[in-house]
Amino acid sequence: MTNAVDPREFVAQIRARLSEPGAPFETVVEDVLGVPTAVLARRRRSLQELLDQAVEWGDRDYLVTAGSRMSFAEYESAVAGLARALAQRYGVGKGDRVGILAANTPEWLVAFGAAQALGAIAVGYNAWWALPEIAYGLAHTTPKVVVADAKRAAALAEAGAAVPVLTMAEDLPRLIAEHPGPRPRTPVSEDDPAVILYTSGTTGRPKGVVATQRNLLAIVDYHRFMDAVMAGFAGQPFAEPSDKRYLLTSPLFHIASLHNLALPRLATGAAVVIHSGGFDVDRVLRLVERERVTHWGAVPTMAHRLLQQDLSGYDLSSLAGFSLNTAPSSAAFHRRLRERLPVAEVALAVSYGLTEAGSAATVATTADLAAYPDTVGRAVFGVEVEVRDADGRPAPDGQDGEICIRSPYVMLGYWQDEAATAAAIDGERWLRSGDFGYLRDGCLFMSGRRSDLILRGGENVYPAEIESVLDEHPAVVESAVIGLPDEDLGQIVAAVAVVEDPAAVEEASLREFAASRLAYFKVPVRWLITAEPLPRNATGKVLRRGITI
Incomplete structure (x- = not known):
């Protein structure tokens, strides 16, 4: 007779083994921006090193759409050509901003990679913005050049943008072909800005959230760590490249898609299957079928629409993981998902995070949701979560307060807004989320936003x-x-x-x-x-x- 093993304790043991001295994810404490911070002892120091890693995956699929396929090798070639063109034709260098205004396409990520090769700062503008919002974004971050799809290029012209605009369909292929050669290399520091993404702007003007090289690389390693944990849980060795295939349905100008989906695959060798255009359930599910998608992180709106579809006509057997991200969802909705979507019965996850946090601060696993249906989970690897009362003191279990987050993933600050940065991040690098909740048995429960x-x-x-x-x-x-x-x-x-x-x-x-x-x-x-x-x-x-x- 065998003794039952507590899955949570088993996972804790795996995590401890992976992060102990000498292990692949050994953690040490170093000074980061004046605060002692837990970081990986062996880590990449720039996104250029991440691009170097991706070259090793060669002809494996990296970016797949309904009508195209780009390998890691092809991605490297495109990034190199565009980076050389941006430097030679447009004078883009370290610290300059490269704007990206487009729907989800492989070229979006090519532009991002080219900016990193030059030590420039990629700026992911919201592709749904109206003309006044576009004008605001351009004035706020003053890009040296903007890469845009045809629809947004027309909007930029209508807005009277003075900045050079490079179209994805015409200009990028020509520039890449005209500038062959090795990818440029520009020295950068870990805490140099890498990307600016805008807050959703539910109140006031959108703020530009600055993520550093360190932020993005730490997030990449968080996802690698979780891959290693899951492999250990299944009794398998942790190996890269990975054969997983991730469906990308949320905008690339959001952390869920850029920081937490597309970039980690450069390290793991897994494929990113991109859905472009408006969310159409049939098109998305046919893409899942055709590309044998294994993991999908959806926003609740998409999941709601999914449940309005007759799912019996689709082969979704490849799905091994399904998560709900970016917006709250209820326990009742989770039950409906489990009833209709087979993968949700065994592998449904819910997360809580915000743009400023860089990644999910907490994740609720299937086991967590079984025990606490309303939780948004436990702090993830590398993250500290506190709930603080009105006086800024940690609140006892079960008492509401403001959710505060500290990790290597938390933003550097808001672009050109020191006052807003100081209001959001204290001297110990704790991020005040503006969200209310409480902790119970290590799980976080949401109450709502201060503004709500x-x-x-x-x-x-x-x-x-x-x-x-x-x-x-x-x-x-x-x-x-x-x-x-x-x-x-x-x-x-x-x-x-x-x-x-x-x-x-x-x-x-x-x-x-x-x-x-x-x-x-x-x-x-x-x-x-x-x-x-x-x-x-x-x-x-x-x-x-x-x-x-």
Whole structure:
């Protein structure tokens, strides 16, 4: 008779072995930006070294789309040619900004790689921006050149952009062909800026989040570490290159796709399968079938649409991992996923992070979700998470407070905004997330954002808690809760319930359902029942400012 092994303890043992002295992921403490920080003893010091590693994967698939295929060797050749062109034709050098304004394409990542070869800073502009937002971004980061797809090149022309614009379909192939030769090499330091990505701008102007060489390389090694942990858990040796194939459906101007999907594959030799254009469930699932995709990190909106499709006509047997990223999702929704999507039964993960954190701060595994259905998980490798009270002290287990994060993945700061950087990161390099939550048994639970908090008659009401309850209702596809001004109470609670057939759902039934599960002051008093999806930004977060009730 064998003794049962606690999976969590087993994983902890694997993690300890991988990071002990002499092990591949040996961790040491070094001074980083004036703060003692845990870093890998043996690590790459620049993204140029990461590009060197990728060359070794040769003819293996790196970037795959519905109509194209680019190997690691072809990627290296394209990066080298474009880098030489940017330097020789446009004078791009260390510290200059190279703007990228485009939908997801292999050329997006070629432009990123070329910028790194020159020690320049890639700037991933939001491809969904309107003309005034584009003009703001160009003025804010003053790129020396912008690489754009045809649609955004036309928008740049309409906006009167003075900066040279290189089109992906015409200019890049010509420039690459005209500038053959080895990839340029430019000395950089670990804490030099590598990329600027913009916050989603749910309030005020979008801020430019600066990630350094160290940030991105640490994130790459976090993903390699997790590959090694999973291999150990399965009783297999950790080996690279990897045969995994990752589906990329979120924008490359977001950390989920750039920092945490495309870049780590340069180190592991796995393939990135890129879905381009608007999210179409049939096209995406056919791509999964054809390319035998093994892992997919989706935003909840995509998963919602997935469940509206008849999945019986697709071969999804290659999927071995499925995660929900960038926006909150409820336990009720997780249950619906498990019922319809086979991989979600055995390999569903949920994460919590933000652009400023660089990567997921916490991840909830299938086991975590089984024990705590509403958790967003435990701190990942290299991350410290604290919940702090109003005085900035660590809050006891179960008490709400602001979620604070410290890791080698946390941004350097906001581009040209010292005041905002100082407000977000303290002297010990702790990032104040602006999100509220609490810890219990090492797991993090979300309450909501400070900006979403509803103050009703002296009571703090967190929309996320109410939304989680409403999503349990069998007729509700998704929901959003906001506060509306009230002369007497300051604010009242209002809710949008998205359902398939509004005529078949009565407000009274929703109110009774909520009242049976929530304190009276949390029950919405104003309702909108609609079939229209909630307004969301590029990262899948609900745009509460766009909701009217």
